[in-house]
Amino acid sequence: MRTRTVLTRLTVLTVFLLVLAACGGGGQAGTSAPAAPAGGQAAAPASGQAAGSTASSNVDANGKFKTPQTIEVMATVRSSELAPPGADWIVAKAVKDQLNIDLKMTWVTQSNEYDRLLQTRAAANDLPDVFLASPTVVSNLAPQGLLADWTPYLKFMPTFVTEREVEKLKPIGTFDGKLLALVTKTPDPYKQSVMIRKDWLDKLGLQVPKTLDEYLAVMKAFTEKDPDGNGQKDTFGWSAAVDTATGRLLRFNPIFGAFGAEFDTNYPWRVDNNKLVYVPTSNERRDALQFIAQMNAAGVIDADWKAQKDEDFRNKWKAGKIGIWFEDWCAGFCSGNHDPFAKANPTGRTIDIDPPVGPGGKSAVSFWTRLNAARFGMSQKAAQAGKGEAIARFMEWLNGPGNTLTTFGEEGKMWKREGDKITVDQANDYRIVRALSAWSVKGSEEELRSRYDQTTSYPNGENIAVWDILQRAQKIAKVDTTDLAVLPPAPSAQAADITRLQAEGEFQFVTGQRPFSQWDAYVQSLKAAGVDAWQQAAEAKAKEAGLIK
Amino acid sequence: MSSVVETRAQEGRRFSITPFFQALVRDIRRHSVLYLMALPGILYFLIFRYYPMYGAIIAFKDYRVLDGFNGSPWVGFKHFQAIFSSPFFYNVLTNTLLISIYKLIFGLPVAVIFALLLNEVRVAWFKRSVQTITYLPHFLSWVVIFGVLLTTLSPSTGLVNKAIVASGGQPINFMTDPKWFRSVLVVSDIWKDLGWGTIIYLAALAGISPSLYEAAAVDGATRFQRIVYITLPSIVPVIVLVTLLRIGNLLSAGFEQVFVLYNPAVYSVADIIDTWVYRQGIQGFQFSVAAAVGLFKGVVGTVLLVTANWAAKKWAGTGIW
Numbered sequence: 001m002r003t004r005t006v007l008t009r010l011t012v013l014t015v016f017l018l019v020l021a022a023c024g025g026g027g028q029a030g031t032s033a034p035a036a037p038a039g040g041q042a043a044a045p046a047s048g049q050a051a052g053s054t055a056s057s058n059v060d061a062n063g064k065f066k067t068p069q070t071i072e073v074m075a076t077v078r079s080s081e082l083a084p085p086g087a088d089w090i091v092a093k094a095v096k097d098q099l100n101i102d103l104k105m106t107w108v109t110q111s112n113e114y115d116r117l118l119q120t121r122a123a124a125n126d127l128p129d130v131f132l133a134s135p136t137v138v139s140n141l142a143p144q145g146l147l148a149d150w151t152p153y154l155k156f157m158p159t160f161v162t163e164r165e166v167e168k169l170k171p172i173g174t175f176d177g178k179l180l181a182l183v184t185k186t187p188d189p190y191k192q193s194v195m196i197r198k199d200w201l202d203k204l205g206l207q208v209p210k211t212l213d214e215y216l217a218v219m220k221a222f223t224e225k226d227p228d229g230n231g232q233k234d235t236f237g238w239s240a241a242v243d244t245a246t247g248r249l250l251r252f253n254p255i256f257g258a259f260g261a262e263f264d265t266n267y268p269w270r271v272d273n274n275k276l277v278y279v280p281t282s283n284e285r286r287d288a289l290q291f292i293a294q295m296n297a298a299g300v301i302d303a304d305w306k307a308q309k310d311e312d313f314r315n316k317w318k319a320g321k322i323g324i325w326f327e328d329w330c331a332g333f334c335s336g337n338h339d340p341f342a343k344a345n346p347t348g349r350t351i352d353i354d355p356p357v358g359p360g361g362k363s364a365v366s367f368w369t370r371l372n373a374a375r376f377g378m379s380q381k382a383a384q385a386g387k388g389e390a391i392a393r394f395m396e397w398l399n400g401p402g403n404t405l406t407t408f409g410e411e412g413k414m415w416k417r418e419g420d421k422i423t424v425d426q427a428n429d430y431r432i433v434r435a436l437s438a439w440s441v442k443g444s445e446e447e448l449r450s451r452y453d454q455t456t457s458y459p460n461g462e463n464i465a466v467w468d469i470l471q472r473a474q475k476i477a478k479v480d481t482t483d484l485a486v487l488p489p490a491p492s493a494q495a496a497d498i499t500r501l502q503a504e505g506e507f508q509f510v511t512g513q514r515p516f517s518q519w520d521a522y523v524q525s526l527k528a529a530g531v532d533a534w535q536q537a538a539e540a541k542a543k544e545a546g547l548i549k
Numbered sequence: 550m551s552s553v554v555e556t557r558a559q560e561g562r563r564f565s566i567t568p569f570f571q572a573l574v575r576d577i578r579r580h581s582v583l584y585l586m587a588l589p590g591i592l593y594f595l596i597f598r599y600y601p602m603y604g605a606i607i608a609f610k611d612y613r614v615l616d617g618f619n620g621s622p623w624v625g626f627k628h629f630q631a632i633f634s635s636p637f638f639y640n641v642l643t644n645t646l647l648i649s650i651y652k653l654i655f656g657l658p659v660a661v662i663f664a665l666l667l668n669e670v671r672v673a674w675f676k677r678s679v680q681t682i683t684y685l686p687h688f689l690s691w692v693v694i695f696g697v698l699l700t701t702l703s704p705s706t707g708l709v710n711k712a713i714v715a716s717g718g719q720p721i722n723f724m725t726d727p728k729w730f731r732s733v734l735v736v737s738d739i740w741k742d743l744g745w746g747t748i749i750y751l752a753a754l755a756g757i758s759p760s761l762y763e764a765a766a767v768d769g770a771t772r773f774q775r776i777v778y779i780t781l782p783s784i785v786p787v788i789v790l791v792t793l794l795r796i797g798n799l800l801s802a803g804f805e806q807v808f809v810l811y812n813p814a815v816y817s818v819a820d821i822i823d824t825w826v827y828r829q830g831i832q833g834f835q836f837s838v839a840a841a842v843g844l845f846k847g848v849v850g851t852v853l854l855v856t857a858n859w860a861a862k863k864w865a866g867t868g869i870w
Binding site: 504 | 612614615617631636637699703705706722724725813814816817820825828829831832833835836
């Protein structure tokens with residue numbers, strides 16, 4: 001009885017406190033909620049004017065702020081195995097010295113967590129002041145009124161605007177007349193290519209394949225004729241993987257390209273005879289999937305491909321089990337990345353080749369876009385707090401006075417200029433200093449040469465000139481999707497279902513779990529799941545942008 | 550208590566809460582230490598479990614960040630309708646329930662039997678070593694276990710398939726075959742948490758009075774009889790408790806595990822509510838949808854828990870309240 005009484009009273013106390021807490025919480029939310037939209041509407045236009053009028057008074061002749069400013073920057077570290085820079089980061093010190101801005105850095109060490117973290121912060125109206133965001137994230141955040149219009153601040157970042165082609169790319173980042181995402185040209189060269197084991201070709205007396213049929217024949221020989229000579233049937237003609245997050249087929253791009261069925265996952269469209277075609281349900285896509293199903297049935301694809309992730313795929317060709325594969329050429333050939341292959345394959349020789357040529361002479365390694373996949377975003381909160389000018393001047397600094405410091409680190413110590421070539425020391429401590437280089441790189445030849453102009457001789461006798469591979473990759477056939485970037489992404493309420501239907505469907509077709517006689521039903525299911533509505537929205541936008549009439 | 554009854558009688562139908570609080574205050578004075586000890590727990594639940602529940606109202610709203618929880622417009626059951634009309638909803642619901650139930654049915658007896666076996670081990674160092682070794686996988690992340698599974702179950706180079714081929718069978722694609730994938734989920738889950746799951750049973754077993762065993766031994770009971778007639782009945786309340794708590798979580802089939810292990814080949818048997826919500830709600834910035842699913846899970850979980858507790862009291866004579 002005694003315990004019962006105590007229990008009863010404890011319960012009553014809990015409920016009472018609970019009610020108190022709920023009222024307290026409700027009260028807080030109640031008072032802050034009306035304030036936010038009011039501030040949002042009132043302050044947005046004012047902040048632009050404020051930025052303009054305070055420009056001359058708050059900044060000295062050298063562009064240094066008279067009163068200290070603070071901005072929060074959220075960014076990923078360059079590589080998950082590198083620690084974020086410490087408190088003595090020379091870039092932050094330089095920003096403080098030269099601009100009087102305190103950089104508050106929020107580092108994300110796992111890049112695949114970045115979107116989720118950013119969107120979680122967005123949901124709590126706690127976006128960092130300035131950040132990079134994917135097109136999908138931008139389209140999620142823009143209608144919420146969380147992103148600031150960059151327009152009033154562009155005047156503080158003139159060289160950035162010119163060098164990164166901001167004016168030309170404005171339409172892509174504009175929502176309802178406001179420039180909510182700063183779209184820039186990509187600082188990267190085209191990075192993909194098809195790679196083949198030249199030593200295996202030589203051993204089996206085969207030529208470099210050109211057409212799809214020749215590719216398939218070589219894949220079969222690589223799978224069945226023991227090209228590594230170890231007496232075991234443990235090699236494969238091709239390898240692939242499945243995307244962890246979406247379940248999409250990975251590493252089949254050149255095969256799709258040979259059918260004209262390659263698409264950009266953000267913008268899965270093609271303009272054909274003045275019509276906007278949804279590529280995933282096109283006949284070309286079906287034909288390409290049929291060819292992959294043929295490869296799969298012939299057993300020439302790595303037996304583990306259906307369950308493996310991208311890292312597993314990489315380990316396979318590094319271990320010397322794969323004959324032909326589609327890969328980022330730097331992930332394949334840059335020193336460091338190629339080392340494990342050279343060690344594991346004492347007689348291995350890898351070369352890059354042209355992608356297969358398919359029906360009607362079609363050929364493409366993969367899609368590519370001339371745009372930086374990540375867009376710069378500024379939070380509306382930061383703009384309201386009057387941080388817009390500081391953010392813009394920081395961006396300008398990254399592009400100008402602070403460019404080489406951010407990109408390469410301390411001159412003389414971490415990198416050297418010899419003639420017109422920059423030599424960069426790749427020590428881990430120095431790579432940590434370059435944590436924000438994704439923001440500062442511009443894609444100039446000097447910069448590209450510092451990254452890719454390397455010729456390395458390996459213990460297995462391979463001598464690889466990465467710059468030559470880069471040059472070849474720029475000339476190779478690819479599907480340019482730059483112009484499609486004005487089109488809207490999948491409607492967010494249906495996006496996940498569309499992605500699953502598509503990923504699951506394509507997977508089942510190529511693995512033989514679903515016969516191609518069900519293709520029409522598959523297309524219908526996608527249309528019903530939201531593709532039809534998406535197509536209408538995309539067509540309207542395409543007309544507006546002049547892609548179709 | 551008596552004062553409350555009197556108040557009620559005096560005031561007719563009007564119920565006054567004041568005497569309750571008077572009694573409470575008196576009680577707090579009298580048992581201040583007990584209340585003090587309970588306070589951190591109460592605060593924990595209030596702050597981290599109950600206060601956030603307020604946010605569940607966005608399940609009935611079109612959540613707009615700038616308008617906040619209160620300012621966002623009400624939309625009634627719109628998000629629930631969207632969820633129930635998704636082509637995948639019934640598929641993910643079935644998968645969630647099946648995976649959870651399999652884990653419960655196969656996982657629970659394994660943990661109990663393993664605890665009983667450990668309890669019978671008389672060599673202390675051996676018992677402790679086995680315990681420690683079986684705890685270890687609990688501390689591995691699913692990403693690591695995915696690597697282990699991929700290597701051991703690989704159709705080309707995996708240990709398991711090599712054994713199958715050596716004994717004349719055809720290699721099985723465990724990770725991509727819809728017929729096998731749920732078994733992979735259940736077995737890997739049991740393996741990972743076997744040692745960890747036994748802790749609670751071992752604690753319960755340690756609480757059984759040795760005099761019971763001594764008396765049974767004197768009466769000539771065999772070791773097996775002692776397990777059946779003394780050990781098992783003594784830990785039934787703990788088994789019921791664990792089962793009930795697991796039933797309350799039936800709609801959570803293990804997000805991390807499924808998310809790391811699944812692939813499109815097995816979506817039809819492995820996509821669960823949590824993975825679907827992750828893709829739809831969190832990645833798609835549909836927080837209202839995610840909240841609606843969370844609320845749905847909470848309501849179903851509560852109903853299941855109450856029903857199961859009622860059933861447990863009725864048939865096993867013990868429940869958690």
